[in-house]
Amino acid sequence: MNNYHINIVLNDKVMPIIENIGLSDHIVDIQSTKIIPIEMSSKDHKKLMKAFCDLTFDENNACVLPKEKNEILINLIIQSQSIDIMKTAIMKLYNPLAGRDIFGRGTGCR
Template identity: 40%
Template sequence: MADCFINIFLNDERIKQLEAAGLGGEIKELGGKKAIQVKATDKEQKKMVKGFPGLAFDADNACVLPEAAEKTVFDIVVNMKTLDVMKFAIMKIYNPLAGKAPRSAQR
């Protein structure tokens, strides 16, 4: 696996937030929509696939996260004023225990 991208599609409000953070130059046209692409390593990609079953990557090795995770990543991008946030963001969006039953205490 090579590095992948998370596509975050933008509305007018998000575009204003990015421009205020000095990231207006990072906005791209993807499929006729405005978006930013956050780069993730193959290790982070494996965690996202494990944490979000059914997450699909396109021919360009890009995906769209579920809404709550996408909002978290976008907020981190705006607050940190950089697209290089996945090392930090993966800790916020990836829960390795999701879907697992809690263990009972052994005595």
């Protein structure tokens, strides 16, 4: 099974908050950038690939989301005070009905 990760990029404003809630041991320094790697399943990986068609994964099966989506994940971590956020994150990041007509298939409202 492939292990996929989202690398959540932390800025100077968020670092003290992450440290205060006790998650500083999850912070990793990669090329002078502070990140928190969040594991996700292959099912979550497929959903993200559908939601973000230009998302690229590196040789370690890790990706970085666009800035506004990265901030959503940071807020989820701060609210839950945990890095186990993928179930909630997928609901906020992936909208399978985005762009579909309100009178979609099976509605009977034709």
